[in-house]
Amino acid sequence: MIARPHWSAALSVISMAMVMASPVSGRSAPAQTALPGPASTTSTDGNDIVVEGSRKTLRHMLKQTLDTGPQSQLARYEDGFCPRVDGFPEEWSPIIEEIVRNNAAEAGALVKRPGCRPNALIVFTDQPQQLMAIFEKANPSLSAHLSPAQRQLLLGKKRAAYSARVVQQLDREGNAFDFFSNTIRNAKATRLSTNFRSDIQLSVVVIDINQSPGKTLLQLADFATMHLLLNLSVKTLDEANPSSVLSLFMPHDGVAVPTQLSLVDRATIQGLYVPARNNFTADSQRERILGHITKEFRAIAAGK
Numbered sequence: 553m554i555a556r557p558h559w560s561a562a563l564s565v566i567s568m569a570m571v572m573a574s575p576v577s578g579r580s581a582p583a584q585t586a587l588p589g590p591a592s593t594t595s596t597d598g599n600d601i602v603v604e605g606s607r608k609t610l611r612h613m614l615k616q617t618l619d620t621g622p623q624s625q626l627a628r629y630e631d632g633f634c635p636r637v638d639g640f641p642e643e644w645s646p647i648i649e650e651i652v653r654n655n656a657a658e659a660g661a662l663v664k665r666p667g668c669r670p671n672a673l674i675v676f677t678d679q680p681q682q683l684m685a686i687f688e689k690a691n692p693s694l695s696a697h698l699s700p701a702q703r704q705l706l707l708g709k710k711r712a713a714y715s716a717r718v719v720q721q722l723d724r725e726g727n728a729f730d731f732f733s734n735t736i737r738n739a740k741a742t743r744l745s746t747n748f749r750s751d752i753q754l755s756v757v758v759i760d761i762n763q764s765p766g767k768t769l770l771q772l773a774d775f776a777t778m779h780l781l782l783n784l785s786v787k788t789l790d791e792a793n794p795s796s797v798l799s800l801f802m803p804h805d806g807v808a809v810p811t812q813l814s815l816v817d818r819a820t821i822q823g824l825y826v827p828a829r830n831n832f833t834a835d836s837q838r839e840r841i842l843g844h845i846t847k848e849f850r851a852i853a854a855g856k
Contacts, residue, residue: 658822
């Protein structure tokens with residue numbers, strides 16, 4: 553029996569993380585064990601995807617999946633990633649957290665040591681829609697980069713999972729600047745790079761714990777990884793490629809459910825986090841990610 557999470561504990565965690573997010577100047581064997589519940593649908597690791605069509609098709613997919621925000625730039629963690637699981641059984645929470653940490657490190661993100669103040673929250677509850685609304689009301693910055701229609705799409709529909717994040721725009725060195733006076737130090741914008749970078753300060757994914765039975769800890773951790781490390785479009789909550797772990801809670805109509813991050817999932821995260829700097833235009837960022845995806849497929853085709 554999975555214990556019911558306490559909202560007070562979840563709220564205390566996000567409250568602490570919100571303070572930190574305010575504007576500033578290998579896998580364990582138990583992870584493969586499904587949680588108590590109905591047997592999972594036949595699964596696949598997503599690595600048997602055959603990419604059909606052209607780079608244009610993949611480019612369109614990235615545009616649909618990743619939100620550039622008003623700054624037309626893809627956001628990522630720059631100053632350290634620190635995940636925390638709340639509302640889940642204590643014996644399993646550390647496993648999920650460890651998998652998420654390993655995923656982030658393998659992708660090239662700077663991961664803080666255990667015991668750090670969390671800025672990436674995975675919260676399980678039996679009322680995810682209500683809890684997400686409470687989080688957003690407590691910190692409007694979670695949806696500040698969304699249009700009114702996107703915000704309504706995020707909060708106005710009942711689903712198995714919700715995610716949001718606080719994104720802050722800084723100069724390319726990570727310093728705050730005055731938007732009104734456009735004061736930017738050491739400005740060196742080019743056709744592909746900008747004087748700015750978009751940093752994720754806090755990310756939250758809220759998952760319906762009643763829909764976790766039948767899912768493995770690995771599936772849940774990989775699903776959370778995508779929502780925490782990437783600034784996903786709100787539409788991704790309801791629409792995702794069936795081969796992506798993002799589709800974990802979506803109907804598959806007989807299509808195999810991914811058991812972990814697909815090749816495209818991994819390559820997307822790596823393509824965003826591998827570059828030392830992130831002060832690039834969205835088009836340039838997507839081309840880098842696209843190049844990383846095609847490189848991985850070519851390696852598999854070559855038997856490497």
